[in-house]
Amino acid sequence: MSPTKQKLLTTASRTFGKYGFYKTSMDEIAKSARKAKGSLYYHFNSKELLFREVVISELDFLKQELTSIFEDTNADSRDILRAYMIKRMMVMNTSINYQETLRPEFYEFYEFLNDVILEMDEWEKTQITNLLNKGVAKGELELPGNIEVYAEMLLIFLKGLETPLFLKGQYERLISNFDNLIGILTKGISKL
Amino acid sequence: MSPTKQKLLTTASRTFGKYGFYKTSMDEIAKSARKAKGSLYYHFNSKELLFREVVISELDFLKQELTSIFEDTNADSRDILRAYMIKRMMVMNTSINYQETLRPEFYEFYEFLNDVILEMDEWEKTQITNLLNKGVAKGELELPGNIEVYAEMLLIFLKGLETPLFLKGQYERLISNFDNLIGILTKGISKL
DNA sequence: TTTTTGACTATTTTCGTTTATTAGTCAAAT
DNA sequence: ATTTGACTAATAAACGAAAATAGTCAAAAA
Numbered sequence: 001m002s003p004t005k006q007k008l009l010t011t012a013s014r015t016f017g018k019y020g021f022y023k024t025s026m027d028e029i030a031k032s033a034r035k036a037k038g039s040l041y042y043h044f045n046s047k048e049l050l051f052r053e054v055v056i057s058e059l060d061f062l063k064q065e066l067t068s069i070f071e072d073t074n075a076d077s078r079d080i081l082r083a084y085m086i087k088r089m090m091v092m093n094t095s096i097n098y099q100e101t102l103r104p105e106f107y108e109f110y111e112f113l114n115d116v117i118l119e120m121d122e123w124e125k126t127q128i129t130n131l132l133n134k135g136v137a138k139g140e141l142e143l144p145g146n147i148e149v150y151a152e153m154l155l156i157f158l159k160g161l162e163t164p165l166f167l168k169g170q171y172e173r174l175i176s177n178f179d180n181l182i183g184i185l186t187k188g189i190s191k192l
Numbered sequence: 193m194s195p196t197k198q199k200l201l202t203t204a205s206r207t208f209g210k211y212g213f214y215k216t217s218m219d220e221i222a223k224s225a226r227k228a229k230g231s232l233y234y235h236f237n238s239k240e241l242l243f244r245e246v247v248i249s250e251l252d253f254l255k256q257e258l259t260s261i262f263e264d265t266n267a268d269s270r271d272i273l274r275a276y277m278i279k280r281m282m283v284m285n286t287s288i289n290y291q292e293t294l295r296p297e298f299y300e301f302y303e304f305l306n307d308v309i310l311e312m313d314e315w316e317k318t319q320i321t322n323l324l325n326k327g328v329a330k331g332e333l334e335l336p337g338n339i340e341v342y343a344e345m346l347l348i349f350l351k352g353l354e355t356p357l358f359l360k361g362q363y364e365r366l367i368s369n370f371d372n373l374i375g376i377l378t379k380g381i382s383k384l
Numbered sequence: 385t386t387t388t389t390g391a392c393t394a395t396t397t398t399c400g401t402t403t404a405t406t407a408g409t410c411a412a413a414t
Numbered sequence: 415a416t417t418t419g420a421c422t423a424a425t426a427a428a429c430g431a432a433a434a435t436a437g438t439c440a441a442a443a444a
Contacts, residue, residue, distance in 0.1 A: 002387080025435055026436060035388080035389090036388060036390060037389085037436090037437085039389075041438075042387070042388070047436065047437090104296040104297075107296035144375055144376075145369055149373075150372070152366075153353075157348075160349055160351065160352015161345075161352070174341070174345070177341040179337075184380040187381075188379045188380025189380075196416080228418040228419055230408095230419070233409075234415095234417075235416095238408075239407065
């Protein structure tokens, strides 16, 4: 990625993060990055696509962080699951532009982001499913019923936590108890 | 409750349920109930309060259904928990006006309902907490950490399921696997 | 050739005004 | 104490003008 494009993306991320998607103008971003507006449109084709890139970069970072956890093939699957859930919430807590997509005002029109979120969901679901399958194969886990559906529900749970945690400012309060909850969840799927 | 008030409430529930809060006019409700609009305002003081009563009546019904489950003091706490979760989702699936409050368009201004939802949340949280405490006392359950927080998170999970289940029409698909998930959750908190 | 620029155009939002619809009132009747 | 419907008040929709902002492009720079 060219230095200009990088600069624009970083500035956009910071400005969107500060004022939100609506209250940030393309002029503002260009000016703030000391670039011409034309450059913004040369590298990104529209405001929506620019914001999309910003969110994608946040999710890419998250994916990267999570990949290194999932790839630790020697560890106990329960430990990986625990590490995944904690890391996921920690990184998301700093993904301020992703967090904006959780706001209700955003729903109406965020079709241009739908596929990005959906793809991330699919990716996570696949990772969790693989992990659980591996855990079962190794004799560490025991899951009745459809493993993929369990992965899906686990994801629904984690995503269900996002609004209370990040938008309603309960992160500090709830995260301290998150570990106990994970303990219960992992015990529930452990082979005894 | 007087027959007229009852009639108005039922009609309002049906009409709101069909067209939603915004697309339903007070004239429409009055006409549909074969009553004068003044009667609506005699019994309910505003459109918002009327809708509030409609939602309250749905939640009252839910509470009533759940109370009879929670009150079964002889049953195993795990069975009660299972029955609670399933019944909750079943009744909510028919609570069409409550479901409307889940819509993002509704968020912006539903302050007039906030306390109703919050009170229901508190009620459920209390019921779950009591049930878990009882289960621990009876030696059926084992929970590390704060029981109230676990109850809270369980509720977050159930509420997190509401949007995919009721607004995104996944009820039929997911509910059939719900039982397995509950099995995992209860195993996680069971004393072995 | 690729990238950058900023004056320019097109689109969208905002604001003020009018009109239509709907929420809410009340004196009279039951 | 409750019900009624004509009535008023408040809100939303429709519209055009003005302002703000998204998006374009020919020329310049790298």
